[in-house]
Amino acid sequence: MEWNMSEQVKGSVLIAGGGIAGMQAALDAANSGFYVYLVERRAAIGGKMAQLDKTFPTNDCAM
Amino acid sequence: MSKHPRYVDTEKCIACGLCAEKCPKKVDDEYNEELSKRKAIYIPYPQAVPQKYAIDSDNCLYLKSGKCRACEKFCPAGAINFEDKPETLSLDVGAIVLSPGFTTFDPTGIRTWGYGEFKNVITSMEMERLLSASGPTEGHLIRPADKKEVKRIAFIQCVGSRDLNKSHNGYCSSVCCTYAIKQAMMAKDHVKDLEASIFFMDMRTHGKEFERYYERAKGLGIDFKRCRVHSLEPVKETEDIYFRYIDDRGKQIETQYDMVVLSVGLCTPPSAMELAYHAGVELNEDRFVEFSSFDPVGTSRPGVFSCGAFSGPKDIPQTVMEASAAAADATRLLRSARNSLTRTREFPPELPIDAEPRIGVFICHCGTNIAGVVDVEKVAEYARTLPNVVHVGRNLFTCSQDTQDTIKNIIKEKGLNRVVVAACTPRTHEPLFRETLKAAGLNEYLFDMANIRNQDSWVHAGQPEMATLKAMDLVRMSVAKVGLLSALPGIAVPVNQTGLVIGGGIAGMVSALELADHGFNVFLVEKSNVLGGQARHLYRTWKGEPVEPALHELDARVRSNPLITLCLDSTVAAAEGFVGNFKSTIVGPKASRVVEHGTAIIATGAQGYVPEGEYLFGSSSRVFTAIEFDKLNMMGDRRMKEAKNYVFIQCVGSRCQERMYCSRVCCTHSVQAALELKEKNPDGEVFILYRDMRTYGRREELYRKAREKGVVFINYEAHQKPVVRAVEPRRMEVEVWDHILHEPLRILTDIVVLATAVIPNPATAELADIYKLPIDADGFLQEAHAKLRPVDFAADGIFMAGLAHCPKPVDEAVAQAKAAAGRAISVLSSTSINLEATKATVVEANCDGCAMCLDVCPYKAISLVSVQGTAGKLNSRVEVNLAQCKGCGVCQATCPKDGIFVAGFSLEQISAQVDAALAG
Structure with a gap:
C-alpha cells in the first residue's frame, strides 16, 4: 500500500499488549528509529509466556 | 487511552517487599492460576518488569473500606501514593500494533470434564505452574486434592479445540499437542517412575524439531493413545479420576489416574475483542483478526497491524516472527519520520584521569x-x-x-x-x-x-x-x-546501509520489497532466470487465495522498484566481513561483481521430495506428487477428467528415519484438493490415507468440511504403510489396514496422489558454508534461538526467511520474510553500531602467531596476519575483528604466552582480585 507521505507523519508507534509479541515489536520498532508507546493492562510486561515453566522443543526455561 | 492508578511511585519503589509482608489482605494469585495467594500490594511475578510493586485496587482494604494503609506506614522509600488517580491520555501516533494475546479455554461447568468439581482435574495452565520452580508447589508434582505426589497422570487433548459441542471452537489450537508432550516430559523429570499418558485424536507436532521431540517422548516411555475420552468421573474414596476409552484394537478399557490435565485451547479474551472494536479491526467467526496470506500482519484497517495469537492460535516462534513483521510493516508507513521522535542521551566529554587511583x-x-x-x-x-x-x-x-x-x-x-x-x-x-x-x-x-x-x-x-x-x-x-x-575507548563500526537478499522466491521478494519500501538499496540475487521459486507451482493458499496473481504483482513490484538491483541467473560465490560491513561476490551470467552490504537475508527455499519407486511412482502414469496433480488438474488433463476415484497418501518422505520432520503443508493441501474433487463430482470416492491429520489452526475447518462432504479418512501407522498395486490397465488397488474393521481394506482407484515431503535446497548448505552459518540435522538453516530469535543467526547482521528455515505455508513464509527484513532494518537504519569495549586485545610483543586461539574462538573473530618483523623477516601474529569478538575470553584462557587478553579482564586485573580474595 502506498500513499502520499505528508509532513505530519508521526514517527511513533503504539503497541497494545506487552507479551512476547508486543515486546519484540516494541524492540524492533525502537531499534529502527521510532518512538514506541508499549501499553500493557497488567502491572508488568511478559504476558502468558512469563507463566510458562519450560518451552518446547528445547525445554529451555521460558523466563 | 486510560492509565490505571498503580498507587505506588515507580520512581521511588525499590522492590524491597516490606509492603507486601505487612499487607494484611490475601488474594488469589492469578500468576499461579489461583493455586496460591499473593497480597493486595504485589509484584506480579519474581522476575517482573518493571520490578515495582502495585496495589490491586479491587482488593486493597484501604481503597475498599478506608482503613489500613499498612504499606504506606512501612514503606522505607515513601513510594506509596493513595492519591494516585486514573489518567486519560491522548497519544498521537503514526501506526498501531495490536498484540493482546490469548486466554486459555475455561472448561468450568462442562459436566463431562468435571473441571471445578473434581479437584484432581486441572488445566494445562495450572499444570505449567505446578511444574515451575517458582510455582505454588516449588515444582513438586503434587495433586490439589490431598497433596499426594502424582504417580499416574493423563493428558486429555482438544479441550476447547476442534469441538463445536462442548465449546464454540471448531479450530485446532496448534500448540496443545506439543505442550502436552513437554509437560509429560517435565513431569517425568520431576517424579521418578511416573506413568504419563496422552489421549489424543491426531498428534500435531508440525513445527520445527517437534517430530523428533515426539519421538523422544515415546522413547522416554510416555504413552500415546489415539482415542477420544468421553467423560471423566471421580473415584469417591481416593479422589482419583476414572474413565473409559476404546483402544486401537477396538476394546473398551477402564482406567484410573491420580490426576488428569485438560489440554485447553487458545481463545481470544473478551478484552481483546473490545480492543479490536475500539481499533476498528474486523474479527472472523472464530474471533481472531482476519488477514490475507500475502499480508499476514495486516488488518481490515490501514495503519493498524496485529501479531501473535490475536490472528489465530500459534506457537512462540511464529508469534515472534509476526511481531518483527508487524514492527517492519507499521514503521514502513512512517519511514519519512524515522529518528524524528527518538531521543539519545547526551554525556559530557570524558575527563582525563590521573594514573594514581582515587x-x-x-x-x-x-x-x-x-x-x-x-x-x-x-x-x-x-x-x-x-x-x-x-x-x-x-x-x-x-x-x-x-x-x-x-x-x-x-x-x-x-x-x-x-x-x-x-x-x-x-x-x-x-x-x-x-x-x-x-x-x-x-x-x-x-x-x-x-x-x-x-x-x-x-x-x-x-x-x-x-x-x-x-x-x-x-x-x-x-x-x-x-x-x-x-579507560576503554568506545568502539563504533560504520554500517553500509544496503541490504542483500539471496533467493528470489516469495520470501526473498517480500524481504527485498520491505527493505526497499523502507528506503534502503537492495541487491536481490536469484539463481534461475525467473522470480517466484516454489510458489510458482502453487495453485492457491490454504485460505483459498490464488497464488499466481499475487506472484505477478510481487514480480512487477520488484522489477519496477528503483532501489532493488535484481540479479537473475546469479549466485553468491564468496563472502567476507561482518555486521554492517559485508562484501559478497555475485557471479552473474556475464560477469561477477563484489557488492558491499550491511545485512544479508538468506531465502533460498526448498524442494519437493521425488518419491522414486515408492507407491508405483515413476512406473505408473496415474501416480503423482501433489504438485504434479495440481498442475494436471488445473490444465484439465484427460486422466483427471476420466477419473472417478482418488487416493491421497500422506507423509511420503516425511516423518521417517531419513527425514524426522513433518512437512507441515501437505495435510492441508490434500484436504483442500479432496474437498474440491468431491464438490466437482459428489459420486466419486476420495480417500485420504494419513498418519495424523495436521490441519492446524483454522485449517481444521477444511478437514471438518471434507468429512462432511464424504471424503473418507483412513489412519495408517508408519510400520504398516499402504501398498499400491497395478491391477487393471488404468486402475490401481491400494491396500491399507483398517483399524476399525481389523482387516486389510482394498480400494480401487484411478489416481493416486502422494503428499511428498518438503526437502532442503542443496544450495542452502553451500551458502551456509560461504557465510559460515549453521545448518540443522535436517539440512535447514539453524536459527539463533528456537523461540526468541527465529529469523536471526548467532552471527549478527544475517537473517533467514521462508522454506530454507523449515517447511511452511505461504502466509508463514511471508511473515518470516517481513520479519527478516524488519530485523535487518534495525541494523540498516543507523549509520554506525556501538559495541561493548570489553574485547580481546592482542599483546603484539608476546603473540608469536601459534594460532591456538583461532581454533577455540566461537565467533571466528580471530585471524592470522603477517607483519614486517626485524631484519626484513615476516612474522605472523593474530588479529581480532572487534565487531565479531564478544569478549568471552576463551582465547585468553587458551593462549600459552599471554599474547591476548580481554580488556577489563586482564590477567593482572583478575590476579589482583584473586590475591585480594586470598588476603583476607
Whole structure:
C-alpha cells in the first residue's frame, strides 16, 4: 500500500499488549528509529509466556 | 487511552517487599492460576518488569473500606501514593500494533470434564505452574486434592479445540499437542517412575524439531493413545479420576489416574475483542483478526497491524516472527519520520584521569535486603582502610534516581577516578551505574560491582557475622581490581546501509520489497532466470487465495522498484566481513561483481521430495506428487477428467528415519484438493490415507468440511504403510489396514496422489558454508534461538526467511520474510553500531602467531596476519575483528604466552582480585 507521505507523519508507534509479541515489536520498532508507546493492562510486561515453566522443543526455561 | 492508578511511585519503589509482608489482605494469585495467594500490594511475578510493586485496587482494604494503609506506614522509600488517580491520555501516533494475546479455554461447568468439581482435574495452565520452580508447589508434582505426589497422570487433548459441542471452537489450537508432550516430559523429570499418558485424536507436532521431540517422548516411555475420552468421573474414596476409552484394537478399557490435565485451547479474551472494536479491526467467526496470506500482519484497517495469537492460535516462534513483521510493516508507513521522535542521551566529554587511583566505594543497604544481615557500617569502616580509597558512602538504595545524582556530585567534588558499588547483581544494575559514571565525565569502564546481596546477604541470611566478613572480602576484591582498570575507548563500526537478499522466491521478494519500501538499496540475487521459486507451482493458499496473481504483482513490484538491483541467473560465490560491513561476490551470467552490504537475508527455499519407486511412482502414469496433480488438474488433463476415484497418501518422505520432520503443508493441501474433487463430482470416492491429520489452526475447518462432504479418512501407522498395486490397465488397488474393521481394506482407484515431503535446497548448505552459518540435522538453516530469535543467526547482521528455515505455508513464509527484513532494518537504519569495549586485545610483543586461539574462538573473530618483523623477516601474529569478538575470553584462557587478553579482564586485573580474595 502506498500513499502520499505528508509532513505530519508521526514517527511513533503504539503497541497494545506487552507479551512476547508486543515486546519484540516494541524492540524492533525502537531499534529502527521510532518512538514506541508499549501499553500493557497488567502491572508488568511478559504476558502468558512469563507463566510458562519450560518451552518446547528445547525445554529451555521460558523466563 | 486510560492509565490505571498503580498507587505506588515507580520512581521511588525499590522492590524491597516490606509492603507486601505487612499487607494484611490475601488474594488469589492469578500468576499461579489461583493455586496460591499473593497480597493486595504485589509484584506480579519474581522476575517482573518493571520490578515495582502495585496495589490491586479491587482488593486493597484501604481503597475498599478506608482503613489500613499498612504499606504506606512501612514503606522505607515513601513510594506509596493513595492519591494516585486514573489518567486519560491522548497519544498521537503514526501506526498501531495490536498484540493482546490469548486466554486459555475455561472448561468450568462442562459436566463431562468435571473441571471445578473434581479437584484432581486441572488445566494445562495450572499444570505449567505446578511444574515451575517458582510455582505454588516449588515444582513438586503434587495433586490439589490431598497433596499426594502424582504417580499416574493423563493428558486429555482438544479441550476447547476442534469441538463445536462442548465449546464454540471448531479450530485446532496448534500448540496443545506439543505442550502436552513437554509437560509429560517435565513431569517425568520431576517424579521418578511416573506413568504419563496422552489421549489424543491426531498428534500435531508440525513445527520445527517437534517430530523428533515426539519421538523422544515415546522413547522416554510416555504413552500415546489415539482415542477420544468421553467423560471423566471421580473415584469417591481416593479422589482419583476414572474413565473409559476404546483402544486401537477396538476394546473398551477402564482406567484410573491420580490426576488428569485438560489440554485447553487458545481463545481470544473478551478484552481483546473490545480492543479490536475500539481499533476498528474486523474479527472472523472464530474471533481472531482476519488477514490475507500475502499480508499476514495486516488488518481490515490501514495503519493498524496485529501479531501473535490475536490472528489465530500459534506457537512462540511464529508469534515472534509476526511481531518483527508487524514492527517492519507499521514503521514502513512512517519511514519519512524515522529518528524524528527518538531521543539519545547526551554525556559530557570524558575527563582525563590521573594514573594514581582515587577510588570511591558506595555500599548499598538495599532496604533491609543487605543491611538486615550484613553490618554495612562495619563494611564501610573497613573499606576506608583499603589502599587508594578516598571516599566511602552508604545508601539506603544505591539504585534510586536521587542517589545517582549524589554519586555524580561526589565523583566531581572528590575527584574520584574509579568507582565500586557494593550492592546487587551487575546483570541488572551495572548499566545504570555506568551511565552515572558517564554523566559525571568518567569513562564507564572505570567501574566494578561487588555483589553483596545475591551472593552474600541472601544466601547467608542465617550467618550475619560471616556474611559481613564475606562482604568485606568482596569489597576488597573489587577495590583491588578497579584500581588497575583503565579507560576503554568506545568502539563504533560504520554500517553500509544496503541490504542483500539471496533467493528470489516469495520470501526473498517480500524481504527485498520491505527493505526497499523502507528506503534502503537492495541487491536481490536469484539463481534461475525467473522470480517466484516454489510458489510458482502453487495453485492457491490454504485460505483459498490464488497464488499466481499475487506472484505477478510481487514480480512487477520488484522489477519496477528503483532501489532493488535484481540479479537473475546469479549466485553468491564468496563472502567476507561482518555486521554492517559485508562484501559478497555475485557471479552473474556475464560477469561477477563484489557488492558491499550491511545485512544479508538468506531465502533460498526448498524442494519437493521425488518419491522414486515408492507407491508405483515413476512406473505408473496415474501416480503423482501433489504438485504434479495440481498442475494436471488445473490444465484439465484427460486422466483427471476420466477419473472417478482418488487416493491421497500422506507423509511420503516425511516423518521417517531419513527425514524426522513433518512437512507441515501437505495435510492441508490434500484436504483442500479432496474437498474440491468431491464438490466437482459428489459420486466419486476420495480417500485420504494419513498418519495424523495436521490441519492446524483454522485449517481444521477444511478437514471438518471434507468429512462432511464424504471424503473418507483412513489412519495408517508408519510400520504398516499402504501398498499400491497395478491391477487393471488404468486402475490401481491400494491396500491399507483398517483399524476399525481389523482387516486389510482394498480400494480401487484411478489416481493416486502422494503428499511428498518438503526437502532442503542443496544450495542452502553451500551458502551456509560461504557465510559460515549453521545448518540443522535436517539440512535447514539453524536459527539463533528456537523461540526468541527465529529469523536471526548467532552471527549478527544475517537473517533467514521462508522454506530454507523449515517447511511452511505461504502466509508463514511471508511473515518470516517481513520479519527478516524488519530485523535487518534495525541494523540498516543507523549509520554506525556501538559495541561493548570489553574485547580481546592482542599483546603484539608476546603473540608469536601459534594460532591456538583461532581454533577455540566461537565467533571466528580471530585471524592470522603477517607483519614486517626485524631484519626484513615476516612474522605472523593474530588479529581480532572487534565487531565479531564478544569478549568471552576463551582465547585468553587458551593462549600459552599471554599474547591476548580481554580488556577489563586482564590477567593482572583478575590476579589482583584473586590475591585480594586470598588476603583476607
